[in-house]
Amino acid sequence: MQRRVYMDHAATTYTKQEVLDEMLPYFKEIYGNPSSVHGFGREARKAVDLARERTAAALNVSPEEIYFTSGGTEADNWAIKGVAWANKERGNHIITTSIEHHAVLHTCQYLEKMGFEVTYLPVDSYGLVYPEQVKEAITDKTILISVMFANNEIGTIEPIKEIGQIARERGIYFHTDAVQAVGHIPVDVKDMNIDLLSLSAHKFYGPKGVGALYIRKGVKLHPFIHGGAQERNRRAGTENLPGIVGLGKAIELAVSNLEENSKRLTAMRDRLISGVLNSIENVRLNGHPTKRLPGNANFSFEFIEGESLLLSLDMKGIAASSGSACTSGSLDPSHVLLAIGLPHEIAHGSLRLTLGDDNTDEDIDYVLEVLPGIVKRLREMSPLFAQHKGGKHYV
Amino acid sequence: MEREIYLDNAATTPVHPDVAEAVMECMLHDFGNPSSLHRMGLRAEKKLKETRERIASALGVDPEGVFFTSGGTEANNLAIIGTALARKREGRHCITTKVEHPSVLNTFKYLEKEGWEVTYLPVNRDGVVSPDDVRRAIRPDTVLVSIMHVNNEIGSIQPVQEIGRLLKAQGNSPVFHVDAVQSFGKLDIKPVQWGIDLLSISGHKIHAPKGIGALYIRKGVKIHPLQWGGGQEKGVRSGTENMPGIVGFGEAVRWLEEEVDRGYLYRLKGILVAELTERVPSAVINGPPPEEGAPHILSVSFPGIRGEVMLHALEEKGVYVGTGSACSSRRGHMSHVLEAIGTKKDVAQGAIRLSLSYLNTEDEMRQTARIIGQCVKELEGFVRR
Numbered sequence: 057m058q059r060r061v062y063m064d065h066a067a068t069t070y071t072k073q074e075v076l077d078e079m080l081p082y083f084k085e086i087y088g089n090p091s092s093v094h095g096f097g098r099e100a101r102k103a104v105d106l107a108r109e110r111t112a113a114a115l116n117v118s119p120e121e122i123y124f125t126s127g128g129t130e131a132d133n134w135a136i137k138g139v140a141w142a143n144k145e146r147g148n149h150i151i152t153t154s155i156e157h158h159a160v161l162h163t164c165q166y167l168e169k170m171g172f173e174v175t176y177l178p179v180d181s182y183g184l185v186y187p188e189q190v191k192e193a194i195t196d197k198t199i200l201i202s203v204m205f206a207n208n209e210i211g212t213i214e215p216i217k218e219i220g221q222i223a224r225e226r227g228i229y230f231h232t233d234a235v236q237a238v239g240h241i242p243v244d245v246k247d248m249n250i251d252l253l254s255l256s257a258h259k260f261y262g263p264k265g266v267g268a269l270y271i272r273k274g275v276k277l278h279p280f281i282h283g284g285a286q287e288r289n290r291r292a293g294t295e296n297l298p299g300i301v302g303l304g305k306a307i308e309l310a311v312s313n314l315e316e317n318s319k320r321l322t323a324m325r326d327r328l329i330s331g332v333l334n335s336i337e338n339v340r341l342n343g344h345p346t347k348r349l350p351g352n353a354n355f356s357f358e359f360i361e362g363e364s365l366l367l368s369l370d371m372k373g374i375a376a377s378s379g380s381a382c383t384s385g386s387l388d389p390s391h392v393l394l395a396i397g398l399p400h401e402i403a404h405g406s407l408r409l410t411l412g413d414d415n416t417d418e419d420i421d422y423v424l425e426v427l428p429g430i431v432k433r434l435r436e437m438s439p440l441f442a443q444h445k446g447g448k449h450y451v
Numbered sequence: 452m453e454r455e456i457y458l459d460n461a462a463t464t465p466v467h468p469d470v471a472e473a474v475m476e477c478m479l480h481d482f483g484n485p486s487s488l489h490r491m492g493l494r495a496e497k498k499l500k501e502t503r504e505r506i507a508s509a510l511g512v513d514p515e516g517v518f519f520t521s522g523g524t525e526a527n528n529l530a531i532i533g534t535a536l537a538r539k540r541e542g543r544h545c546i547t548t549k550v551e552h553p554s555v556l557n558t559f560k561y562l563e564k565e566g567w568e569v570t571y572l573p574v575n576r577d578g579v580v581s582p583d584d585v586r587r588a589i590r591p592d593t594v595l596v597s598i599m600h601v602n603n604e605i606g607s608i609q610p611v612q613e614i615g616r617l618l619k620a621q622g623n624s625p626v627f628h629v630d631a632v633q634s635f636g637k638l639d640i641k642p643v644q645w646g647i648d649l650l651s652i653s654g655h656k657i658h659a660p661k662g663i664g665a666l667y668i669r670k671g672v673k674i675h676p677l678q679w680g681g682g683q684e685k686g687v688r689s690g691t692e693n694m695p696g697i698v699g700f701g702e703a704v705r706w707l708e709e710e711v712d713r714g715y716l717y718r719l720k721g722i723l724v725a726e727l728t729e730r731v732p733s734a735v736i737n738g739p740p741p742e743e744g745a746p747h748i749l750s751v752s753f754p755g756i757r758g759e760v761m762l763h764a765l766e767e768k769g770v771y772v773g774t775g776s777a778c779s780s781r782r783g784h785m786s787h788v789l790e791a792i793g794t795k796k797d798v799a800q801g802a803i804r805l806s807l808s809y810l811n812t813e814d815e816m817r818q819t820a821r822i823i824g825q826c827v828k829e830l831e832g833f834v835r836r
């Protein structure tokens with residue numbers, strides 16, 4: 057049988073057996089509605105409370121500051137719109153970056169239509185945001201700074217602590233989309249002066265459809281979903297009980313094994329990166345060489361369409377991605393790759409391989425074995441390659 | 452202790468074993484992100500499509516019109532705020548009833564703060580709104596009418612078919628939204644024939660997991676998205692799809708469509724009501740006569756006994772019931788639904804809600820009536836002392 061290698065963990069991860077085991081009773085046995093006052097409800101409530109405690113412990117915050125949502129997208133939308141509407145008397149200016157996930161970018165664009173002003177900070181060629189630029193962008197109307205913890209496409213880790221400090225000094229709320237970071241790299245909310253933080257379970261071996269927003273005590277923000285009194289009156293809707301239980305278990309597991317896993321993944325990632333750079337010509341690594349997520353490798357191959365590359369890899373049993381999962385299918389090149397200065401044609405030829413717990417050294421060997429041949433074959437079919445041979449290169 | 456009898460199915464239901472299996476299978480093996488281009492992604496996308504078709508077929512609508520959400524609450528929020536924002540240039544008046552679920556009422560309260568005007572129609576003693584009242588409330592600037600199909604506290608069934616027809620006869624034709632969270636899977640719903648533009652449903656009321664729901668949007672009806680991002684669900688509702696929830700939802704609907712006898716719940720309710728009225732003649736049924744209400748909801752009060760006391764007494768004997776709606780049951784003030792049907796305060800305070808599912812048995816109905824009878828006797832004695 058053909059080897060199957062899943063290297064798309066930034067799009068989504070499988071759900072771990074320990075997590076599933078913990079969720080299972082909450083479907084058929086302890087299925088009460090956490091708002092019900094009887095025993096079934098109380099048991100359900102207890103499970104939600106435990107998950108909240110585990111999540112809080114993982115982030116070094118208190119459980120009352122954790123609010124469960126339907127995922128990372130909802131957490132991002134809530135944080136940004138919630139702060140914008142609740143603080144519009146204080147100002148209408150928001151600072152974010154040009155490499156955020158669409159859950160942040162499109163929410164900010166919506167707010168622009170509603171009369172808010174948004175500064176989209178540029179990044180350098182590694183995808184790094186400069187705290188100095190954040191500081192310079194602040195006006196007396198600034199109510200929110202939203203900078204992602206780590207980028208989902210190129211894996212670059214942003215200087216969150218420095219930006220948090222600036223925001224705190226100026227009394228401006230600081231939100232970070234930590235969907236790609238939580239469970240993979242250390243996140244200490246208190247130490248980093250974070251006011252709002254988004255996370256999503258399916259990025260750290262929990263189930264899809266559940267996430268959380270950390271809201272520091274005292275932060276003013278409007279509810280996003282209206283209705284019953286769930287989540288202490290801030291997020292209505294019957295709680296996704298098994299999902300929340302799964303999130304709690306997954307985050308506990310991820311954080312307790314974080315150092316060890318991160319070391320293992322980083323070593324594999326670096327071997328993959330140097331293997332690709334050494335065996336293939338006209339290729340560049342996107343993102344920062346060291347300030348990057350342990351599992352992330354992102355390359356651009358000249359003269360190649362990323363989609364063809366994906367299909368060829370898929371036929372060899374390798375699941376990868378060209379950009380973020382959400383935008384695949386669209387023909388526009390990734391906004392992140394454009395923001396780090398890649399020309400359109402190079403941005404089109406990019407490949408994201410994101411490693412996870414189930415990958416092994418043999419998986420890396422296998423990718424290194426098949427990738428050069430695929431790249432070579434695709435280039436031979438490319439008219440661009442023929443034209444540009446010996447010509448100008450960007451990499 | 453005797454076997455446990457779960458009669459709080461309007462709050463939430465146990466997941467059906469076949470559903471649980473499908474959910475597990477999805478998490479273990481088909482864990483791909485439907486937006487991914489590789490095989491794992493395509494497999495997930497296929498499941499997503501199949502489930503959308505299954506739910507569409509249960510409603511008799513076009514699959515293109517089914518949009519997954521995180522539950523009934525989000526579906527109601529999306530329907531109401533989404534319509535209000537999409538049509539704000541045409542008018543800012545909405546119509547609803549006084550007996551809606553908090554996810555509708557509080558969303559309208561929010562719109563009122565933002566400058567919309569909302570008419571809250573009264574209901575009669577049975578909890579039913581009059582189509583004539585709806586007609587009279589319509590103004591040239593009315594953009595949305597939102598009326599629930601089955602009330603979650605007393606089980607009254609609203610004449611949504613008639614209201615849909617009369618709305619379609621209006622010149623400006625306001626968008627018609629129906630919260631069908633309690634009726635889906637229990638009563639017939641025909642959005643197309645009934646002139647319904649938007650319809651909310653939720654998985655955990657029909658033996659699918661919590662945290663999944665859907666909004667049906669008739670083709671051509673404009674909805675402003677609430678949640679922005681990766682453009683999933685055709686941009687109407689961004690966010691990585693809750694695939695296990697979606698697959699579970701589909702399996703539950705399959706089970707309901709293929710294996711369940713729709714008449715069963717009315718039979719159960721009939722037995723429960725007959726036995727209960729025989730054993731406890733003083734019991735007061737709140738809301739519509741049992742045979743006119745929804746098949747799975749019965750609100751009853753026992754004079755002189757507070758609902759919470761009754762609930763805990765029943766719980767000691769292994770019978771789990773609700774008081775009012777689960778969402779507001781922790782707050783302790785009088786139910787807005789019982790208030791709207793003119794229930795006296797002491798009767799309202801005595802209300803418990805018995806809500807059934809296809810997994811309950813006839814024998815459980817008889818046992819429940821017997822146990823309630825016992826509790827009433829014990830508690831009455833206690834009260835008199």
Ligand SMILES: Cc1ncc(COP(=O)(O)O)c(C=O)c1O
Pocket residue numbers: 066126127128129130132157159204206207208233235236256257265267382689690691
């Ligand atoms: C950085 C980032 N933010 C937000 C999201 C959205 O989270 P979810 O998939 O839970 O909606 C994702 C993943 O898709 C992401 O990578």
Ligand SMILES: Cc1ncc(COP(=O)(O)O)c(C=O)c1O
Pocket residue numbers: 292293294461462521522523524525527552554599601602603630632633653654655662663664778
């Ligand atoms: C009539 C009605 N509408 C909406 C809802 C909310 O649905 P969900 O619990 O999925 O958020 C409920 C249940 O709680 C309900 O009974």
